[in-house]
Amino acid sequence: MLKGKVWRFGQDVDTDMIIPARYLNTSDPAVLAAHCFADVAPEFARQVVPGEIIVADKNFGCGSSREHAPLALKAAGISCVIAASFARIFYRNALNIGLPILESEAAAQEVKAGDLLQVDLAEGINTNLSSGRVYQTKPFPPFMRELINGGGLIPYLRQKLAGTGEV
Amino acid sequence: MGMTISEKILAAHAGKKEVSPGDLIQARIDLALGNDITAPVAITEFARIGVDRVFDPEAIALVPDHFTPNKDINSAEQAKVLREFARKYQITHYFEVGRMGIEHCLLPEQGLVGPGDLIIGADSHTCTYGALGAFSTGVGSTDLAAAMAAGEVWLKVPPSIKFHFYGQLQPFVGGKDLILYTIGQIGVDGALYSAMEFTGETIASLGMDDRFTMANMAIEAGAKNGIFAVDERTIEYVTGRYKKPYTIYTSDPDAEYRLTYEWDVSTLEPQVALPHLPENVRPVREVGNIELQQVVIGSCTNGRLSDLRAAAQILKGHKIHRDLRLIIIPGTQEIYQQALREGLIEIFIDAGAAVSTPTCGPCLGGHMGILARGERALATTNRNFIGRMGHPESEVYLSSPVVAAASAVKGRIVHPEEVLKSA
Numbered sequence: 353m354l355k356g357k358v359w360r361f362g363q364d365v366d367t368d369m370i371i372p373a374r375y376l377n378t379s380d381p382a383v384l385a386a387h388c389f390a391d392v393a394p395e396f397a398r399q400v401v402p403g404e405i406i407v408a409d410k411n412f413g414c415g416s417s418r419e420h421a422p423l424a425l426k427a428a429g430i431s432c433v434i435a436a437s438f439a440r441i442f443y444r445n446a447l448n449i450g451l452p453i454l455e456s457e458a459a460a461q462e463v464k465a466g467d468l469l470q471v472d473l474a475e476g477i478n479t480n481l482s483s484g485r486v487y488q489t490k491p492f493p494p495f496m497r498e499l500i501n502g503g504g505l506i507p508y509l510r511q512k513l514a515g516t517g518e519v
Numbered sequence: 520m521g522m523t524i525s526e527k528i529l530a531a532h533a534g535k536k537e538v539s540p541g542d543l544i545q546a547r548i549d550l551a552l553g554n555d556i557t558a559p560v561a562i563t564e565f566a567r568i569g570v571d572r573v574f575d576p577e578a579i580a581l582v583p584d585h586f587t588p589n590k591d592i593n594s595a596e597q598a599k600v601l602r603e604f605a606r607k608y609q610i611t612h613y614f615e616v617g618r619m620g621i622e623h624c625l626l627p628e629q630g631l632v633g634p635g636d637l638i639i640g641a642d643s644h645t646c647t648y649g650a651l652g653a654f655s656t657g658v659g660s661t662d663l664a665a666a667m668a669a670g671e672v673w674l675k676v677p678p679s680i681k682f683h684f685y686g687q688l689q690p691f692v693g694g695k696d697l698i699l700y701t702i703g704q705i706g707v708d709g710a711l712y713s714a715m716e717f718t719g720e721t722i723a724s725l726g727m728d729d730r731f732t733m734a735n736m737a738i739e740a741g742a743k744n745g746i747f748a749v750d751e752r753t754i755e756y757v758t759g760r761y762k763k764p765y766t767i768y769t770s771d772p773d774a775e776y777r778l779t780y781e782w783d784v785s786t787l788e789p790q791v792a793l794p795h796l797p798e799n800v801r802p803v804r805e806v807g808n809i810e811l812q813q814v815v816i817g818s819c820t821n822g823r824l825s826d827l828r829a830a831a832q833i834l835k836g837h838k839i840h841r842d843l844r845l846i847i848i849p850g851t852q853e854i855y856q857q858a859l860r861e862g863l864i865e866i867f868i869d870a871g872a873a874v875s876t877p878t879c880g881p882c883l884g885g886h887m888g889i890l891a892r893g894e895r896a897l898a899t900t901n902r903n904f905i906g907r908m909g910h911p912e913s914e915v916y917l918s919s920p921v922v923a924a925a926s927a928v929k930g931r932i933v934h935p936e937e938v939l940k941s942a
Contacts (some may be wrong), residue, residue, distance in 0.1 A: 364796060366706055368904040373883040377586060377593035379560045391911035411708040411741060415904060416883070419560055419659035440712050440743055441643055445659035456696040496543075505661045506567050509669065513570065 353472055354431045354452070355481075356403040359396065360465035363409035367442065370413070370421040370445045379420060381427035388424040402429030405471065409435065413442025432471050434478065434489075436460035437485065443494040447496065450504035459487040473500075521771025523679040524894060525714040528654040528768055532637040535557040540678035540777070547705055548578070550631060550720035551565035551666040552640030554622055554879075555583035559600040559660070561641055566662035573608045574670035580612040580640075581605050582622040585879045592885035620851025620877045623735060623819035626737055628851055630760030634749045634767050639663070639672050644819050644901065646737045650730035651757065652749035652767065654714075657738060658708060677743040677776035679714040679770075684721035686785025691935045693829075694729025695723070695821060695899070695919035698736045699790035703800025704780070713791035716770065727756045728825040735820045736901050739797040752810045779928055791897075791932060795905045803922055803934050813896040813906075814839075814840065814927040816920050817848030817875075818882045821899035824854050826920040831863040833938055834870040840930030845872040872927075884908045890915075897932055899923050 368391075375387040389396040406412075406425070412435035413421060421444045425433065433446065436457045447451045459478060463469065467482040471503055475490040491498065502508040522530065522537060528827040530537050553561055558581055560941065573579055583601050586594035605613035612631060623644050626632050637924035638645065641663040648655035658672065666672050689875060702709070702853070707828035715737045728749050737745030747753070749767045757765070816822075816830050827849060839845045847867050849855035857878065858864050867874050881888030883902040890896055890909030896916070897909065903915035916932060925935040 366902075366904045367908055368883075368902070372906055373885055376556050376885075377591060377597060379563070379597075391906045400774065411711065414707055414741060415643065415902060417645075417657040419557065419641075419643055419661060424660075437711060439658050439741055443657060444662065444751060448659055448661035466776075468640050483849075495916070496646050505665050509665050513669065515569065518870055 353470065354403065354405070355468070355470045356405045356431055357401070358467045358469055359404060360467055361406060361407045362410035364411045364414055365408055366415035367413060367418050367421040368388060368415055371418065371424045374445055376420055381423050384420050384424035385427035389451045397428060400428050400430065403431045404429060405428055405469050406433045407435070407459060408433070409460050410437045410439050414439035417441045419445045419449065422449055422451045426451045430455070434459050447500060449507040450500060452500065454489040456487045456489050520775065521773035523714065523716060523770045523774040523776070524652065524748065525654055525679055525716065525744060526676060528635055528637060529674065529676055531766070538676045541893070542676040544676060545671050546637055546674055548639055548666055548670055548672055549636040550578050551663055552580045552582065552622060552626065552636045552638070552642065552645060553663050554642055555584050555587060555594065555598045555601055556585045557641035557663065559597045560660035561603045561663040561667065562600055564661050565667055568668045570666065570668045570748040573610070573667045576609045576783045577611045578670070579610050579667055582614050582619060582625060583612055583616065583617055584621050584877065585883065586735060586850060586885050587619065587863050587878055588616050588876065618852060620854070621819045621822055621879055624822050624850030624854065627651060627731065628853055630757070630762060633757050633761035633763060633765045635765050639666055643738045644735050646742065646744050647731050647819060649737065649744050649746040651728060651753055652747060654744055654746065656744045664733060672782055677712055677714045679774070680710055681714050681716050681718060681776045681779040683779065683781045684717070684719040686783045687723060688721060688784060689787065691789050691921045692787055693919055694725055694732040697784060698733040698788040699792055699797070699800050699917065700737065700787060701785070702797050703790065704738050705740055706799045707739060707796055708741040711735065713742055715740065715742045715745040716746065717747050723750060726825060727752055728823040732820055736797070739901055763859065772921040776792050778787065789919060789922045789934060791922065792793060792903055794903050794914040794916065796939055797901065797903060797917060803918070806932050809895065809932040810898050811843055811887060811926060811931060812894040813890060814845045815881050815888055815896060815898040815900065815925050816923050817850065817899040818879065819850070820901045821920050822848055822850030822854070824857055824898065826846040827854065827863050828859050830924040831866045833921055833935055834928065835866050836871055837904045837938065838926045838930045839871040843927060843930050845870070845927040847882065848874065848875045849877060851877055866868065881908055897923050897926050
């Protein structure tokens with residue numbers, strides 16, 4: 353169960369906004385976190401508290417394939433991103449590194465900055481504790497739950513390869 | 520039920536007779552690609568998997584092209600990680616500075632991608648190779664790490680959208696204008712999670728470079744891949760380059776499409792995308808009086824030989840505007856050399872341009888042409904997000920090479936006819 357206050361973003365938040373390319377000369381998560389949203393929300397990196405949640409409109413994470421974008425969010429302490437929709441590479445990158453992301457148009461329409469959200473990943477039930485509204489999201493298929501619960505693609509693959517004894 | 524070309528390639532690589540949109544599959548890959556930004560993260564993740572070899576040293580391409588020749592100490596360290604990994608695991612297709620090119624110009628040219636292949640790359644513009652009738656898509660670094668170890672990737676089979684273009688194109692209108700027009704019509708998430716299939720008589724008349732440009736920008740509409748049917752031009756291109764046997768897949772007449780768009784493009788004008796999204800597209804004559812401080816011609820979108828020829832055709836005998844910098848970046852060393860032989864580089868330098876060794880550099884605000892506060896650039900690249908090419912208060916407009924070259928002469932965004940008329 354995740355619980356955190358909400359940071360609000362609009363539509364088409366691109367990966368250059370999440371982490372500008374000039375900071376991609378490192379892959380150190382702490383450095384990336386310090387520059388997260390540097391150009392469009394410079395206060396974010398200073399003020400974000402571990403466990404907080406991002407809610408955004410459509411097409412979150414569009415643009416580059418840089419995994420530095422979900423890495424920066426995760427390292428900054430963001431526990432979950434909820435958006436009306438996600439750009440597809442960001443979607444798989446987030447799951448692959450174990451950052452939960454959920455699609456909900458209703459939440460994207462109604463949730464406000466500063467609201468307190470509670471997210472139940474297993475059941476797909478997300479509650480806005482500030483307004484009392486509940487948003488149901490589609491639970492992940494078993495394959496993907498296994499991947500997320502294992503901490504991402506690498507632990508999943510390590511287990512799988514160890515299990516079969518082949519590469 | 521028939522299948523699309525994308526579905527057929529995915530089914531073949533998943534060892535299945537057929538797949539449908541929405542199916543989650545584990546698929547065998549023919550090639551995995553990484554660059555100096557994405558591969559270092561992948562290499563760290565690769566070490567965590569705990570295997571002592573890559574699945575196939577000949578099926579991995581590592582191209583240090585983004586911050587190279589290295590712009591600072593950190594980027595030099597990252598390139599070193601790539602180099603050492605390539606040596607340790609005896610990666611055949613590692614391309615050092617000097618023999619390097621922008622990855623999506625380089626791999627087709629070197630014959631590393633071909634029709635019917637399944638290619639993943641830790642770079643969003645990996646979708647470029649769909650021009651060859653391959654299924655090719657961008658992934659992240661962790662995906663690349665897994666693919667380097669196991670030779671497989673998990674994919675969700677995308678629904679396909681058909682884009683049918685008909686009509687003969689006007690002069691100065693090409694692949695870049697078609698794809699900008701398309702993104703302008705459907706938006707930056709208009710093909711989200713989907714396969715964009717480009718068909719029609721206009722497409723059949725396009726050369727390979729124009730097709731690479733179009734497939735390259737499929738991601739700017741949110742697509743998983745862009746794809747073209749294989750025809751005589753494709754076969755002519757891969758002959759002598761691609762050494763492996765290949766399979767030509769075609770969409771069945773009864774294949775299902777999520778959507779079909781049909782456009783008569785016979786009156787289409789050169790297109791320009793305005794800040795700060797590639798969907799803000801207008802015909803060049805409707806953008807107004809936009810003064811420019813910089814023009815960039817190059818990138819994985821438009822750094823190929825025909826792009827340079829088109830720019831040279833405009834620039835020949837002209838000087839660029841005195842208040843403007845023009846930066847031209849050939850996509851690969853081979854393209855650079857051919858441009859030299861054809862006298863294009865001389866035309867560029869005579870016009871007052873700076874010509875650089877291949878690099879992604881300015882496209883992503885890395886180096887080799889960063890914008891200051893308030894500056895405005897027209898680029899033949901693929902993205903015009905806030906701060907993409909430098910200061911968050913700078914602006915990027917996107918166009919084809921001919922519009923970019925003409926605008927460099929005039930110092931503002933113009934239709935190429937304005938330059939040719941004044942000559």
